[in-house]
Amino acid sequence: xxxxxxxxxxxxxxxxxxxxxxxxxxxxxxxxxxxxxxxxxxxxxxxxxxxxxxxxxxxxxxxxxxxxxxxxxxxxxxxxxxxxxxxxxxxxxxxxxxxxxxxxxxxxxxxxxxxxxxxxxxxxxxxxxxxxxxxxxxxxxxxxxxxxxxxxxxxxxxxxxx
Amino acid sequence: xxxxxxxxxxxxxxxxxxxxxxxxxxxxxxxxxxxxxxxxxxxxxxxxxxxxxxxxxxxxxxxxxxxxxxxxxxxxxxxxxxxxxxxxxxxxxxxxxxxxxxxxxxxxxxxxxxxxxxxxxxxxxxxxxxxxxxxxxxxxxxxxxxxxxxxxxxxxxxxxxx
Amino acid sequence: xxxxxxxxxxxxxxxxxxxxxxxxxxxxxxxxxxxxxxxxxxxxxxxxxxxxxxxxxxxxxxxxxxxxxxxxxxxxxxxxxxxxxxxxxxxxxxxxxxxxxxxxxxxxxxxxxxxxxxxxxxxxxxxxxxxxxxxxxxxxxxxxxxxxxxxxxxxxxxxxxx
Amino acid sequence: xxxxxxxxxxxxxxxxxxxxxxxxxxxxxxxxxxxxxxxxxxxxxxxxxxxxxxxxxxxxxxxxxxxxxxxxxxxxxxxxxxxxxxxxxxxxxxxxxxxxxxxxxxxxxxxxxxxxxxxxxxxxxxxxxxxxxxxxxxxxxxxxxxxxxxxxxxxxxxxxxx
Numbered sequence: 001x002x003x004x005x006x007x008x009x010x011x012x013x014x015x016x017x018x019x020x021x022x023x024x025x026x027x028x029x030x031x032x033x034x035x036x037x038x039x040x041x042x043x044x045x046x047x048x049x050x051x052x053x054x055x056x057x058x059x060x061x062x063x064x065x066x067x068x069x070x071x072x073x074x075x076x077x078x079x080x081x082x083x084x085x086x087x088x089x090x091x092x093x094x095x096x097x098x099x100x101x102x103x104x105x106x107x108x109x110x111x112x113x114x115x116x117x118x119x120x121x122x123x124x125x126x127x128x129x130x131x132x133x134x135x136x137x138x139x140x141x142x143x144x145x146x147x148x149x150x151x152x153x154x155x156x157x158x159x160x161x162x
Numbered sequence: 163x164x165x166x167x168x169x170x171x172x173x174x175x176x177x178x179x180x181x182x183x184x185x186x187x188x189x190x191x192x193x194x195x196x197x198x199x200x201x202x203x204x205x206x207x208x209x210x211x212x213x214x215x216x217x218x219x220x221x222x223x224x225x226x227x228x229x230x231x232x233x234x235x236x237x238x239x240x241x242x243x244x245x246x247x248x249x250x251x252x253x254x255x256x257x258x259x260x261x262x263x264x265x266x267x268x269x270x271x272x273x274x275x276x277x278x279x280x281x282x283x284x285x286x287x288x289x290x291x292x293x294x295x296x297x298x299x300x301x302x303x304x305x306x307x308x309x310x311x312x313x314x315x316x317x318x319x320x321x322x323x324x
Numbered sequence: 325x326x327x328x329x330x331x332x333x334x335x336x337x338x339x340x341x342x343x344x345x346x347x348x349x350x351x352x353x354x355x356x357x358x359x360x361x362x363x364x365x366x367x368x369x370x371x372x373x374x375x376x377x378x379x380x381x382x383x384x385x386x387x388x389x390x391x392x393x394x395x396x397x398x399x400x401x402x403x404x405x406x407x408x409x410x411x412x413x414x415x416x417x418x419x420x421x422x423x424x425x426x427x428x429x430x431x432x433x434x435x436x437x438x439x440x441x442x443x444x445x446x447x448x449x450x451x452x453x454x455x456x457x458x459x460x461x462x463x464x465x466x467x468x469x470x471x472x473x474x475x476x477x478x479x480x481x482x483x484x485x486x
Numbered sequence: 487x488x489x490x491x492x493x494x495x496x497x498x499x500x501x502x503x504x505x506x507x508x509x510x511x512x513x514x515x516x517x518x519x520x521x522x523x524x525x526x527x528x529x530x531x532x533x534x535x536x537x538x539x540x541x542x543x544x545x546x547x548x549x550x551x552x553x554x555x556x557x558x559x560x561x562x563x564x565x566x567x568x569x570x571x572x573x574x575x576x577x578x579x580x581x582x583x584x585x586x587x588x589x590x591x592x593x594x595x596x597x598x599x600x601x602x603x604x605x606x607x608x609x610x611x612x613x614x615x616x617x618x619x620x621x622x623x624x625x626x627x628x629x630x631x632x633x634x635x636x637x638x639x640x641x642x643x644x645x646x647x648x
Contacts (some may be wrong), residue, residue, distance in 0.1 A: 001308060001324065012346065019432040020482040022336065024348065039270075039279045040305025041321055108201075108343040113437055117201045119281040127289025130307045143202025145292045146163060158344040159203055162163065174508065181594040182644040184498065186510065270505040275599055320506040325632060325648065363594075363603045364629025365645055432525075441525045443605040451613025454631045467526025469616045470487060483527055486487065 005074035011082030032111035054082025090148035173244030194273035216244025252310035329398035335406030356435035378406025414472035491560035497568030518597035540568025576634035
């Protein structure tokens with residue numbers, strides 16, 4: 001089996017409802033990821049960094065992500081990321097020329113509201129990674145799993161397309 | 163993207179509660195699969211055959227599965243299958259020497275009770291298939307995705323192991 | 325059995341996630357109420373009016389609610405309402421001296437996120453109404469079901485108390 | 487507020503899936519009841535006894551239920567019970583002439599599969615009890631809440647009717 005590191009950066013995937021203020025807020029503890037992988041009988045390492053909506057990601061945040069990827073000894077890395085700037089981060093990481101197999105994923109609806117879509121996106125990424133050993137940057141969203149430059153978000157329709 | 167055929171043969175994955183008799187029964191319409199893939203923006207073909215617990219599969223049923231695989235023009239095929247004899251069917255298909263990329267998956271708990279485990283198993287299979295183009299027979303269960311002969315069900319513990 | 329009218333005015337109870345803008349919005353069709361009562365073998369009438377957060381309710385909206393209550397021939401009325409000004413509307417209706425048995429309920433977390441809390445609040449109201457025939461205005465929230473002037477929302481803690 | 491004792495005797499309400507043997511088994515710890523009432527800001531006492539399908543209840547079990555009711559100092563008691571012999575137990579308790587307000591409830595589908603139906607039945611009972619102070623034995627199922635002798639289970643249709 002492939003050893004996989006999951007870097008959780010926040011995004012809709014991780015949002016939970018706060019009954020005090022009525023807002024959906026990012027769970028920076030990453031409970032959604034732990035819940036999905038709790039039934040898995042393989043070794044997974046999960047780390048939580050940044051904890052932001054992807055529209056709020058700064059250059060400093062992307063630098064932190066790059067540094068985190070470099071610092072860990074894993075060749076296979078899944079990044080849970082907000083959907084709005086997933087393509088920008090993917091391109092940024094591609095330019096970093098990291099010699100790793102990296103796949104970005106996320107969710108259109110929080111795991112706490114629709115566990116199926118978030119689980120499907122994450123696990124399509126996870127399965128892909130177990131068969132893909134070539135270096136590169138990929139995206140996994142809503143049944144689409146391919147090189148990052150082939151998948152785009154259509155914001156007006158709220159969905160990803162090839 | 164890879165064109166994938168999903169053959170749904172029944173098993174725990176598809177069980178739903180019947181309030182009249184108090185039993186879990188296999189939904190032979192495959193609503194669980196349609197529900198998971200309803201958010202996907204890719205082409206998936208799903209067919210429902212057999213509709214049995216894997217302990218009840220006969221030689222005739224496995225022959226029907228083999229015939230179905232041969233009859234469709236897809237190179238990539240996911241089979242949703244009961245967990246108890248998944249390994250037997252995998253070996254049977256491997257001996258069939260089908261020159262296709264086939265991956266078996268299922269669930270320890272029905273989708274209607276725990277949608278996350280069933281979705282994770284199916285989507286790990288789906289992701290794997292999108293990166294794996296070599297012929298062979300594989301299994302995807304609980305974070306384990308590999309050649310069928312490397313993954314075994316430990317029935318006393320109710321889990322799959324390498 | 326008591327004949328009950330449910331007037332759905334909006335509030336957190338009815339919020340659903342909109343993946344296009346990432347916001348929780350009030351479902352003015354009242355799908356949550358229809359989903360809960362779909363398993364009931366009794367006659368229930370549901371009408372949807374106003375469709376607002378309770379912080380956005382105007383005098384005009386409360387007048388519309390009062391008119392709706394008067395217009396229907398039911399003695400027993402459940403009002404699904406946002407929690408923030410539930411007490412203000414209850415007092416307003418009490419002053420209206422309607423000679424009816426009215427109970428307000430709602431949810432701290434949307435039904436689409438936590439179906440159990442919303443269902444519990446509504447059904448505690450429904451059960452109460454089936455045994456209570458005295459005129460008056462009542463509130464049902466989080467296990468508390470009593471005359472409206474005995475139950476208060478503590479906004480800083482996000483909960484109702486006696 | 488009314489002080490309520492909930493006596494949990496088992497039944498479909500409490501069934502959970504056991505992945506080792508593939509069966510639905512009664513959770514004798516009563517996690518479903520604790521989960522529903524965890525959001526309530528009132529005093530509830532819950533005790534778990536018997537832990538059986540109602541078709542398996544013996545005379546000895548019903549005697550234990552009667553003894554438990556007598557032993558506790560509560561006037562208001564909800565009994566979570568299997569649906570198949572709910573009417574028999576209700577009649578048995580009615581003949582016991584307990585001078586208490588007792589309401590039986592349960593679920594057609596386990597809470598672990600459909601949390602909404604089980605929650606609705608329990609909370610309709612709970613609300614009813616908060617307004618009903620007369621002695622008697624009642625049943626709460628699927629929107630029907632009334633004296634026990636007015637509500638019957640139609641087993642062929644799997645539903646309760648007046």
